[in-house]
Amino acid sequence: MKSPSPKIDRDDEPEINYRGLKVMPFVIGNETFEKLGAIGTLSNLQVYLTTVFNMKRISATSLINIFNGTTNLATLVGAYLSDTHLGRYKTLGYGSIASFLGLLVVSLTAVFKNLHPPHCDQPGGSGCVGADAGQLAFLLLGFGLMVVGAGGIRPCNLAFGADQFNPKTESGKRGVDSFFNWYYFTVTFAEIVSVTLVVYVQSNLSWSIGLAIPAIFMFLSCFLYFVASNMYVKVLPEGSPITSLVQVAVAAAKKRRLASPEQPWISLFRYTPTKSLNSKLPYTDQFRFLDKAAIICEEDKINPEGTPANPWRLCSMQQVEEAKCILRVIPVSLTAVLYHIGAQQQYLVFQALQSDRRLGSTSFHIPAGSYVIFAMLTITLWVPLSDCLLRRLNGRVTVLHRIGAGLFLTIVESVVAALVEERRRTAALRSGGGVSPMSAMWLVPQLALGGLAEALNAIGQLEFYYKQFPENMRSVAGAFFFLGSAASNYAYSFLISTVHRMTAKDSGGNWLPEDLNQGRLDYFYYLVAVLCSFNFCYFLVCANWYRYKTTDVHDVTLVSPNKLDHHSA
Secondary structure: OOOOOOEOOOOOHHHOOOOHHHHHHHHHHHHHHHHHHHHHHHOOHHHHHHHOOOOOHHHHHHHHHHHHHHHHHHHHHHHHHHHHHHOHHHHHHHHHHHHHHHHHHHHHHHHOHHHOOOOOOOOOOOOOOOOOHHHHHHHHHHHHHHHHHHHHHOOOHHHHHHHOOOOOOHHHHHHHHHHHHHHHHHHHHHHHHHHHHHHHHHHHHOHHHHHHHHHHHHHHHHHHHHHOHHHOOEOOOOOOHHHHHHHHHHHHHHOOOOOOOOOHHHHOOOOOOOOOOOOOOOOOOOOHHHHHHHOOOOOOOEOOOOOEOOOOOOOOHHHHHHHHHHHHHHHHHOHHHHHHHHHOOOOHHHHHHOOEOEOOOOOOEOOHHHOOHHHHHHHHHHHHHHHHHHHHHOOOOOHHHHHHHHHHHHHHHHHHHHHHHHHHHHHHHHOOOOOOOOEHHHHHHHHHHHHHHHHHHHHHHHHHHHHHOOHHHHHHHHHHHHHHHHHHHHHHHHHHHHHHHHHOOOOOOOOOOOOHHHOOHHHHHHHHHHHHHHHHHHHHHHHHHOOOOOOOOOOHHHOOHHHOOOOOO
């Protein structure tokens, strides 16, 4: 007899009714319309802030970086609430509603004239009137609601989709593997629609209509999500998984003076809750200082059911290995900071604005915010191809291989971007300044390289975190990707501010002025290429050191750590 509700009942787990493929249209549909809304607003936000709110380019870029960084940082809070209190279903629901309200508020700043400063013929010029405190506060209210929404949606959507597949069957495992690629494919397609149709309406017809469309898309996202509520598998939170990690750290610190056991895989305290979501892990010999948390001393008491009487003094080997999983991921995750700086060139919109944006010999001008479509098209073409290739290679290309390939491409992308910018600037100066006669289509090669880097690295990161984290921390795993992006946003903002300030006094001129023709953006791209080169070398060291998480299919008391295949996925 099947459970009348798809909600997981831990006392009768076989009754879970997984509807993987049946609910995918609703799960992916929710995320697709959410991206149509969010990307439709964010992709052209630089132009909106400089032309409607009369901000200077450096100020608009810094504000967007801070907003994006705070948005991504909020995913950690959303992940904690999801795994500890609310569960992924409720967190996604609240996040979707907050995101809709945020997009609605931002659209109102364009609809009502008293919510934005008066129009200026030369945005960013000295004669332009900036936004007053009330107008800026209302805009930031919309941003704040979007931060709350993204904090709930981003860490949970992938994990919630994966929850709909049975992890104990081969078809369920295959479904999860394909889900990551096809999920990214569908979302990227939605982003393409956003940066073409929506951005065109915003730039050429009306900001009021162009910002209202994303709000409507987000409303449809909410509708699709809640209409299938009774069909979802809803994994209940088990309590804070972070607490277990802290207990390991505290217990290891208390027992730091104890000698490490000679055969830890035999002598350490072993206990695994029967109803735990987490797979049983074998002993690994990295971070051996944490093993002391599982050493049984005379004063340590064990309850009749096998649990330690004081979990802050004694932890199980399973808990220790889960903590090791997190520590092993952290060094690799740090590469995401410079990866995002290399892959997401935020001055590209301004480069397009000062280039010839005509489509061929026609009079149609491609909106500056739409050029990112070429990166998305690369992702869209690569994802289904890579899905087939990875199946044929049958595991010979690991997730770390894909992450590393993406990091290497950011170096090539930055060098190409520097060469193109040098050509654009030279052509502009020869023609008397202003808009360069160079076609903005010269920006396509670097965008295509950025798209390929994202298809390899970003998807690889998502899969890496999801599979290497303990199962009860999948929302935190989703947040880890966005934490790297958050750190990157803050680092990028700091980098451009520092370069802008330091080169302003340089005899060669400011690298990043309002008029790119008077600056040296190409030098900035070369600087990014150098940073990405250091990042790639650091990754090679981390990848060589990394040991993949394994499942304990044998009795670890009979298996020496030297005989364990630490490299097997």
